[in-house]
Amino acid sequence: MIEVMRDVTKIKREMDELMGAQEMFRTIAKTAADAIVVIDDRGMITFWNPSAERMFGYSEDEALGKELHIIFAPEKYHKAYRDGIRIFGETGKGNVIGKTLEFTAVRKDGTEFPIEVSTSAIRVKGRWHAVGIIRDITEKVRLNEDLRKRIRELEEFYDIAVTRELRMIELKEEIDRLKEEVERLRRVGS
Numbered sequence: 001m002i003e004v005m006r007d008v009t010k011i012k013r014e015m016d017e018l019m020g021a022q023e024m025f026r027t028i029a030k031t032a033a034d035a036i037v038v039i040d041d042r043g044m045i046t047f048w049n050p051s052a053e054r055m056f057g058y059s060e061d062e063a064l065g066k067e068l069h070i071i072f073a074p075e076k077y078h079k080a081y082r083d084g085i086r087i088f089g090e091t092g093k094g095n096v097i098g099k100t101l102e103f104t105a106v107r108k109d110g111t112e113f114p115i116e117v118s119t120s121a122i123r124v125k126g127r128w129h130a131v132g133i134i135r136d137i138t139e140k141v142r143l144n145e146d147l148r149k150r151i152r153e154l155e156e157f158y159d160i161a162v163t164r165e166l167r168m169i170e171l172k173e174e175i176d177r178l179k180e181e182v183e184r185l186r187r188v189g190s
Contacts, residue, residue, distance in 0.1 A: 036133055037068065113138050
């Protein structure tokens, strides 16, 4: 009879750490105000948090396994997406990886809205995955437009005020010239 014993303490500790890290990620993703979405090297959604559900209108069940960009990217982006996902799947690189960019997205009900997306790549079991942190920037865009409008109004007001001020200076100079002329005529007539 042969008895084999193995100390699994290290393996157990690593499993506990892994499970703790997974639980921490789930908690962070669940409570995040921004949408967190993960796609695989073919562009299929593998993770969809509650904020993504609220933002886009698709439940997790509706989103998982679907092609991300076909679901919520306007059609004008589909060709670029298909070209990019092929390169991403092979290299983990692409035009959006490691950047924060603004795009237009489409909700389940068809309404378009502006988003800001920060994307990174991660290799899992030999395959590339992209993690996207997505923020609805509708309010930011509205505030920026309001600010631009207000700046234009102030510039117009400034132009009017400066033009008026220049005209006032010209009138003052004209009045001073007329006064001098009247004074000169009075001296000559005396």
